[in-house]
Every structure is written in C-alpha cells, then in structure tokens.
Amino acid sequence: MKLPVEVLIEKYQKNLYAVAFNICKSQQDSEDVVQETFIQYFTQKKDFESEEHIRAWLLRVAINKAKNKNNVFFRRNTVLLEDYIETLTFESKESQEIFEEVMKLPEKYRIVIHLFYYEGYSVNEIADILKVTQSNVKVRLSRGRMILRNTLKEVWNDD
Numbered sequence: 001m002k003l004p005v006e007v008l009i010e011k012y013q014k015n016l017y018a019v020a021f022n023i024c025k026s027q028q029d030s031e032d033v034v035q036e037t038f039i040q041y042f043t044q045k046k047d048f049e050s051e052e053h054i055r056a057w058l059l060r061v062a063i064n065k066a067k068n069k070n071n072v073f074f075r076r077n078t079v080l081l082e083d084y085i086e087t088l089t090f091e092s093k094e095s096q097e098i099f100e101e102v103m104k105l106p107e108k109y110r111i112v113i114h115l116f117y118y119e120g121y122s123v124n125e126i127a128d129i130l131k132v133t134q135s136n137v138k139v140r141l142s143r144g145r146m147i148l149r150n151t152l153k154e155v156w157n158d159d
Helices: 005-024 027-043 053-072 079-084 093-104 107-118 125-129 134-158
Strands: none
Touching: 005 027, 005 053, 027 053, 027 093, 093 107, 093 134, 107 125, 107 134
C-alpha cells in the first residue's frame, strides 16, 4: 500500500511538525524535518501494510531527522550571545552596549561593521574578503551605522 504524498501531507503535516518542534525547538528546523520526511516517503520504494503503518513510519522518520538536526556540529557548539558577551571585557558600559547592538544587526551589516571597526580592515580589504564591490561595502557600512545610530539613540534616550 502506498498513499499519495498529497493525501499524507494534508493528514499528517501538523502532527509531524509538532513532533519535530518538540525536539528541535526551532520553526525552521521543524519545517525542514517535515519536508525531508515527506521527500523520503516519496522516494521510498517500500510497500506499507496499512495507513497506520505509514503514519508510524512517518513519525519515526520525523523523530530521527529531528534528533539528527540537534546533533549537527553547529547546533551543539552554539553559544548564546549573552553568555559570549559575559566572557568579553569592555572599556566602558557604552562600548559593551554598542557591541551588543552590533551583534544584533542583520548579518550583512554586522560583518562589515565588525571588520571595519573591531578588526581595523579598510573598505578595499573588506571588499576583497567578502568578494563584493567597494561601493557595496560602503553601502553596508552606511546602513549598518544608520541602524546602530537609531537603535542606540533609543537605548540611550530611555536611560
């Protein structure tokens, strides 16, 4: 017995998502697990005994895939930003606040800001490192600074 994937998606997608989310604790990872589970079912040549057998198989595959997601090197070796910041020393409270806000920037701005201000690279060197144009680096620096300026103005005005 092999049911069409569309039928199974409609019937079991929410159950598989709930199981995956329970393990992964991440929306994106849980969605990936569900998708990978249905892809594996679709490519599987196995014949199932009943719909109950299919359901049990889907749940087992989703659980295993979710556990595998949690065992990935990146997931095991991540450190919370707060924990990382506690290991650093800063000259002043303001420099710590600025660093925290830099770390909250979107990645494309955070990287150029970090390379420019914390590592001391020039615009030309950053462009070479990131394989983008110098004007792109300048735009990212400008936009990152603008976000920081607005965010820090709010933080410091609240004090």
